[in-house]
Amino acid sequence: MPHTDILSTIPASMRAIVLQEPNEQITLSELELPVPEVTGNELLIKVEYVGLNPVDAQFAKQGFCKWQYPHTLGLDAVGVVVKADKGVFPCVGARVMFHGNVGEQGVLSQYVKVPNFAVSVIPDEVKLSHAATLPCAGMSALVALDKLQISEGDSILIEAGGGAVGQFAIQFAKQRGATVFTTASKRNHKLVKQLGADMVFDYNDNKLVDKIRRELGPQGFDAVLDSIGGDTTIRNVELMRFCGRIACLNPLPKFEQELMYRRAPNIGIVSLGGAWLANSLCAQQRMSFMGNLLLENIVNNSLTIPDIIAVDFDAKSVSAALNKQLQGGFTGKQIVQIS
Incomplete structure (x- = not known):
């Protein structure tokens, strides 16, 4: 797809689910934050779905040494590229999946930025909600x-x-x-x-x-x-x-x-977050390659995904879902549809 700058359709601010400070109850808040600016090889993604993981809940309770608060939670995202510099692949309009940088702001927001080498392009045959079950x-x-x-x-x-x-x-x-x-x-x-x-x-x-x-x-x-x-x-x-x-x-x-x-x-x-914390470009690119492999298996009907448990995009629902992550006892993958 040729490069198209659709910056004019991107708002100045966005909704996000944030952690004001670590707490045992995983009490979260909703904030209006500026849409991230992207430069160089960064992509601006309009987030469609976010997959929740136990690590999200653990960090919400304990915090993380690299975080500043309020901190946007979430690591697994799928969405559509809405802004990319000319010549950067994947270009505007591509559907992508990635496991984000644990040391930076998370993905439970309407827009996020990510380096282009860390994403996997989602084939048309794969539903975005299904792709959201895959990364972590x-x-x-x-x-x-x-x-x-x-x-x-x-x-x-x-x-x-x-x-x-x-x-x-x-x-x-x-x-x-x-x-x-x-x-x-x-x-x-x-x-x-x-x-x-x-x-x-x-x-x-x-x-x-x-x-x-x-x-x-x-x-x-x-x-x-x-x-x-x-x-x-x-x-x-x-x-x-x-x-x-x-x-x-x-x-x-x-x-x-x-x-x-x-x-x-x-x-x-096993430490996916270490790929970012060690600043290892090879390890970050490997996550993209693994994402490609996962998506190929879905296309080839060689991989069955967990059942999807829908979670609303609001602080109360995400908090309850993260508490459930640590309690266990459920089968499936909790997926937040970003609206």
């Missing part, structure tokens, strides 16, 4: 499986298979030829089996470890995708083979040295 959860699943070096014949335990990261990870692990074990609430057992899980366990089962070992045998898992953290991570290292691989999405617990000597695990940390 889908990219986290891909990074984890790459760190775990999953290949044909590997056995992998994927924690919380009914969650968004778990659902994507199950499907991609099966694409790579792995035997997939997962944990999920009983109500989600049918879902994760439909996605490809070979064995499913109730994470509330008091005999969970015994049942896993009975099915797995004495060899232990080749790999574990741990999205829970804490004591669950310690338990999962116990379930791994010697020199097995574990990818962790949450902070590591304190390990006993005896366990480390006995299992000698290869531990990987």
Whole structure:
């Protein structure tokens, strides 16, 4: 599409959902803020949908060292490019998806700016609301499986298979030829089996470890995708083979040295935000490439997205949704339609 400057249709201000200061209740506010100015390789995006994630809720409670307040929340966005310098790709009119910079203002606003190299262009066949389910959860699943070096014949335990990261990870692990074990609430057992899980366990089962070992045998898992953290991570290292691989999405617990000597695990940390905080252009571009891969799988009907849970674009609704993120117990992806 040829470059078209439609700056005249862009308002001077916009609605945004902001955090005035970190708080346990995740009480948010609505503000009228200036529409961002873009220069160089930056794109101005009219946001259509925002995907909510547990990390959004965690930061709303605890704050983040790089933030100034009030801070606009949200990291996952899809929308339409409405302003780009001549020669910058993608150009005005393109539909794009991205996982934003955790160190800067978020995406729960009517307009945002983003570097052009960090976005993925959404094919016409993909609904914008569907694309909004992909960035954080889908990219986290891909990074984890790459760190775990999953290949044909590997056995992998994927924690919380009914969650968004778990659902994507199950499907991609099966694409790579792995035997997939997962944990999920009983109500989600049918879902994760439909996605490809070979064995499913109730994470509330008091005999969970015994049942896993009975099915797995004495060899232990080749790999574990741990999205829970804490004591669950310690338990999962116990379930791994010697020199097995574990990818962790949450902070590591304190390990006993005896366990480390006995299992000698290869531990990987999954951090999408680190791509921005480390100022790594290669890592930021890789998120664009992963976004392309996720979108291609949707077009090819090779990937099933989580059910969409609609959230209204107002402070009260987003606050309630973020509190629900931390409470858990729901299956699907919360998506805010920006109006």
